[in-house]
Amino acid sequence: MKTYHRLFVALVMLGLLSLASCKKTDPVVTPGGTTTTPGSNTITSGTTKSSAKDILGFEFSALTPVVKATIDATAKTITATVPASTDVTKLAPSISLPSKATVSPGSGVAQDFSKVVTYTVSAEDGSMQVYSVTVSKAPATSSVCRVVSIVGTSTTSGSKTTYQVDGQNRLVQEKTENADGNNTLISSNTTIYTYDADGFLTRSVRSYWYATPSNSSLREMTTTYAYQNGRMVKTELVITTVGGTSSSSTTQYEYDTQGNVNKRINTSSAGLQETTTFANGLATAITSNQATYTLNSQGFVTKRVNTNGTSSVYQYNAAGQNTVIENYNASGGKTGYTTYESVDKRLNTPTNPLGFKGHPTTLPATYGNNGLTAKLVNYTIDAAGKETKTNESSWVYQGDSRGNVASYVYTSSFLSGTSMVTGTSTYTYAYEGCQ
Structure with missing residues (x-):
């Protein structure tokens, strides 16, 4: 009787191992769009990361009227003229960027624009671009001779x-x-x-x-x-x-x-x-x-x-x-x-x-x-x-x-x-x- 029971258990275990060896392994999708298959060295690339890192818009929306800066995409410079009474030492610009790009200092963060301020834009793929921002005051509206x-x-x-x-x-x-x-x-x-x-x-x-x-x-x-x-x-x-x-x-x-x-x-x-x-x-x-x-x-x-x-x-x-x-x-x-x-x-x-x-x-x-x-x-x-x-x-x-x-x-x-x-x-x- 014991011999028969042991034979039955051995047959069941053999069947389970056979089924496991025939089962297909599902691929694993990782963040970022790449696909890997367990047991394989193959990596299939999905979506390419963006290299866009231009500043698309730069304005001081808190000022009246809103002051929109001029962006020189070739020289990577940004210039703006604000009213003469503006305190340029604590201006917070609104910055428009391509999707998935980031900028430092960040949009909405006050900066001292009494001097040139540099902004670094980082693309999704890790590449970077630096912009120099210069803010000037308009001439005072008080009388001049x-x-x-x-x-x-x-x-x-x-x-x-x-x-x-x-x-x-x-x-x-x-x-x-x-x-x-x-x-x-x-x-x-x-x-x-x-x-x-x-x-x-x-x-x-x-x-x-x-x-x-x-x-x-x-x-x-x-x-x-x-x-x-x-x-x-x-x-x-x-x-x-x-x-x-x-x-x-x-x-x-x-x-x-x-x-x-x-x-x-x-x-x-x-x-x-x-x-x-x-x-x-x-x-x-x-x-x-x-x-x-x-x-x-x-x-x-x-x-x-x-x-x-x-x-x-x-x-x-x-x-x-x-x-x-x-x-x-x-x-x-x-x-x-x-x-x-x-x-x-x-x-x-x-x-x-x-x-x-x-x-x-x-x-x-x-x-x-x-x-x-x-x-x-x-x-x-x-x-x-x-x-x-x-x-x-x-x-x-x-x-x-x-x-x-x-x-x-x-x-x-x-x-x-x-x-x-x-x-x-x-x-x-x-x-x-x-x-």
Whole structure:
């Protein structure tokens, strides 16, 4: 009996082992989408992890109105301009990211934006990208000392130039019209300035009458401005006439690591290609396809020789002010010259006291530190060597206690036939916001 029982148990155990060996093993799915099979070294890959790590949006939603920053996806920089009264030491930005990406510091976490703040975005696959964030304050809306109008009067006519600013004291319009309201020729002598959401000047349009001895025509001068990393890098000027003909010119700026302009490149539709290089606050060289330039140790042009052989020679005084320009023909004969006198005392004319955001604050002069001109006289010299004065202009300025121009008297004489005809005008400045 015991033998039979043992045989029965052995048969049952053998059957169970047989069934177990025939059972299929289910695969195991691990987090992240990979699949492994027990007893096997095979790993099957599922969904690829995302490498997206761009900042898609950056704004200060707690401010009124909401301030949306500008994101440069190429330079990996973010810039924003907030109201002048904003406490930038504890601003909390709202940051938009791709799905499954994270950022440090986090969205909604207050930061001190009185200095540049860096943000690191981490993608799902572990790769990272760093962004630099710069926050600027808009100019204060309190009054600044500025010119609001310049009124000119003479014995025969007069003019009035007005300057209009917006709530942030940015220049938005400059207009010149006849003081008597008869604006037949200069009613459209108006410049309109346009800014983007960050306060950068993007466009200026000047409409004006261009007069010649035979006729006059309305022209439009449009300048567009481009910026990179908060600095102006390019301007493009297009001049269009009523008939539709136009000309254009472009100026590009390059900067050193301190933010100073070290190169200026000028091109035009007329074929000009000219590059001026700067170092240590001075112009060091000018190369052009239309002329050859010689510069002195002050960085000022002392001679220009054009490709047609004509030339001009420039002289300066000890203060670096231009005093004489002499003109020569291709044979070397002197054809005329102009003498200059400048105002000794530096007087201000704050028509745009805040300047334009992102524009070079200083750009070294290449033709002298002239300031306001006090006197200018033109002479011509004929083939026989006879010298004739063709024009003489003078400016006599009166300053106020703040060092601004209060008024000036402009006297101009020009040759008509064999005699000089003289006219005088007085220009008076009106200010606001000055203490």
